[in-house]
Amino acid sequence: MRRMSNSAAKQTDLTIVGAGIVGLATAYAINQRYPHLNMTILEKENEVAQHQTGNNSGVIHAGIYYKPGTLRAKLCVQGVRQLTDFCDTHGIEYHRCGKLIVAVTEGELPRLKTLYERGQANGVPNLRQMNQAELREVEPFAAGIAAIHSPNTGIVNFKAVARKLRDLLHERGVEVRLMQQVNSISHRHNQLSITTPQFELQSKHLINCGGLYADKIGQMMGIASEIRIIPFRGEYFFLRKESHHKVRGLIYPVPDPSFPFLGVHFTRVLRDSGFGVEAGPNAVFAFAREGYRFGKVNLGETLDALSFVGFQRLAAKFWRTGLGEMRRSLSKPLFLRSLQRLMPDLQADELEPGGAGVRAMAIHQSGEMVDDFYIVDAPNALHVLNAPSPAATASLAIGDHVAQRAAGLFGLD
Numbered sequence: 001m002r003r004m005s006n007s008a009a010k011q012t013d014l015t016i017v018g019a020g021i022v023g024l025a026t027a028y029a030i031n032q033r034y035p036h037l038n039m040t041i042l043e044k045e046n047e048v049a050q051h052q053t054g055n056n057s058g059v060i061h062a063g064i065y066y067k068p069g070t071l072r073a074k075l076c077v078q079g080v081r082q083l084t085d086f087c088d089t090h091g092i093e094y095h096r097c098g099k100l101i102v103a104v105t106e107g108e109l110p111r112l113k114t115l116y117e118r119g120q121a122n123g124v125p126n127l128r129q130m131n132q133a134e135l136r137e138v139e140p141f142a143a144g145i146a147a148i149h150s151p152n153t154g155i156v157n158f159k160a161v162a163r164k165l166r167d168l169l170h171e172r173g174v175e176v177r178l179m180q181q182v183n184s185i186s187h188r189h190n191q192l193s194i195t196t197p198q199f200e201l202q203s204k205h206l207i208n209c210g211g212l213y214a215d216k217i218g219q220m221m222g223i224a225s226e227i228r229i230i231p232f233r234g235e236y237f238f239l240r241k242e243s244h245h246k247v248r249g250l251i252y253p254v255p256d257p258s259f260p261f262l263g264v265h266f267t268r269v270l271r272d273s274g275f276g277v278e279a280g281p282n283a284v285f286a287f288a289r290e291g292y293r294f295g296k297v298n299l300g301e302t303l304d305a306l307s308f309v310g311f312q313r314l315a316a317k318f319w320r321t322g323l324g325e326m327r328r329s330l331s332k333p334l335f336l337r338s339l340q341r342l343m344p345d346l347q348a349d350e351l352e353p354g355g356a357g358v359r360a361m362a363i364h365q366s367g368e369m370v371d372d373f374y375i376v377d378a379p380n381a382l383h384v385l386n387a388p389s390p391a392a393t394a395s396l397a398i399g400d401h402v403a404q405r406a407a408g409l410f411g412l413d
């Protein structure tokens with residue numbers, strides 16, 4: 001019997017911390033290979049996918065942006081296929097609505113060309129370079145002098161994918177135990193003792209998929225001191241229904257090379273509440289790891305970020321960009337101005353306040369952002385310390401990758 005009651009003595013072969021899409025996909029991949037392995041997923045919230053997974057842009061990225069050869073490039077391209085197959089098999093709605101990356105100035109053309117070459121090198125299918133007339137045929141309201149068109153880029157509700165993974169795991173006897181925040185982990189006699197406020201779980205192995213808290217969970221096992229997760233909130237506006245026709249698919253700018261995010265863009269979205277169009281997200285330093293509003297402050301977490309030497313080094317380089325993002329976060333006219341670069345006739349009254357997500361950005365003590373997916377071995381454990389975008393797209397491929405490493409490291413075969 002794999003399920004446990006709250007009061008019984010608890011023992012399991014493998015514990016996964018975090019029921020975001022990475023934790024669930026990892027559990028799914030391991031369960032497919034080792035169906036008899038006793039596995040438990042611990043999640044601190046009362047439902048799966050409540051953080052990054054449930055508050056993202058919902059884009060199935062094709063794999064254009066990432067440096068060839070990196071895990072991000074490889075697992076994204078592989079993950080798109082796995083994700084769309086998964087959606088086909090399980091009747092989850094998704095749309096290949098296509099995406100334009102639009103250059104607005106001559107100065108952006110070399111970077112657009114580099115992106116095209118990267119996409120080709122990464123094996124992204126059917127990428128096309130477009131001139132102004134061609135891009136206008138795809139997105140009549142978009143500005144721009146040239147673009148890359150990626151017809152394979154799509155949209156999905158990642159919450160729906162996560163819930164399906166949860167249900168499939170449940171059917172196979174793997175339970176996601178909700179409202180179980182892991183507070184400490186100790187390692188004794190080749191066995192881990194994992195404590196939540198409700199119980200103590202003995203586990204042979206652990207995989208940390210804790211997203212915004214992955215570093216803290218790593219530190220419970222004495223690793224990850226060289227990095228810190230810094231939270232960056234991404235805020236959205238909704239486009240009013242009457243303006244939805246202005247966005248047929250996804251319209252992105254050429255990313256600013258001095259900025260680690262993709263730049264505010266327009267996306268069609270599939271939410272639990274239905275179809276919509278969003279504009280954003282920006283990227284603002286958040287004063288709490290789960291700081292979904294500007295006013296939400298966690299003093300301890302803010303001091304923890306500010307006192308980290310890596311963050312201080314990063315801030316010394318990017319303070320001007322960071323302050324600009326904060327100003328834009330507080331000013332709708334400034335946000336609108338950024339969006340008007342891509343769609344000049346957009347008006348303020350077409351935008352309604354939208355939601356927000358918080359990105360977990362791993363920063364190294366050197367002040368460099370950890371660019372690639374970053375997964376670290378430790379005795380009896382694997383820690384997914386950095387799974388930024390496109391980790392939702394790549395989740396099933398990340399799950400396979402982690403399962404393969406776990407098999408070797410934990411001797412599962």
Ligand SMILES: Cc1cc2nc3c(=O)[nH]c(=O)nc-3n(C[C@H](O)[C@H](O)[C@H](O)COP(=O)(O)OP(=O)(O)OC[C@H]3O[C@@H](n4cnc5c(N)ncnc54)[C@H](O)[C@@H]3O)c2cc1C
Pocket residue numbers: 017018019020021022023042043044045048049050051052053054055056057058059060061180181182183209210211212213214217233234281356357358359360387388389390391392393394
């Ligand atoms: C604004 C935004 C837009 C994005 N857009 C896209 C996109 O369009 N396409 C894309 O592919 N990716 C996108 N991403 C990235 C993507 O959402 C993430 O890479 C992905 O969701 C990471 O999944 P995860 O499971 O690692 O993290 P999460 O979804 O954050 O899950 C981590 C889980 O761990 C739990 N947890 C943490 N600490 C503990 C603890 N101590 N005990 C128990 N449980 C714990 C949390 O409650 C949470 O449920 C975006 C992200 C954001 C924030």
